[in-house]
Amino acid sequence: MIPDILCNAGGVIVSYFEWVQNRMGYYWPVERINSELEVAMNSAFDSVYDTYLQYNCPMRVAAFVIAIHRVSVASEIRGLYA
Secondary structure (H helix, E strand, C coil): CCCHHHHCHHHHHHHHHHHHHHHHCCCCCHHHHHHHHHHHHHHHHHHHHHHHHHHCCCHHHHHHHHHHHHHHHHHHHHCCCC
16 A cells, blocks of 8 residues: 555646646657656655655655655755745
């Protein structure tokens, strides 16, 4: 089983790809979208699975650990009110 946050990420990633294409005024073939999505989802799953093993916690908690860490790092880089 994979956590819901990871499962729903596919739709969010494809929405991001659509946003990028609209900003660039260029439209990717469906094969490229599927290929990029596969790379992103495999990477996300690998990160969650590694965290799950590292902390011996449920996969859902591992996904939250990664998410909170990424927000923390971004806040440090950008500043809280940037």
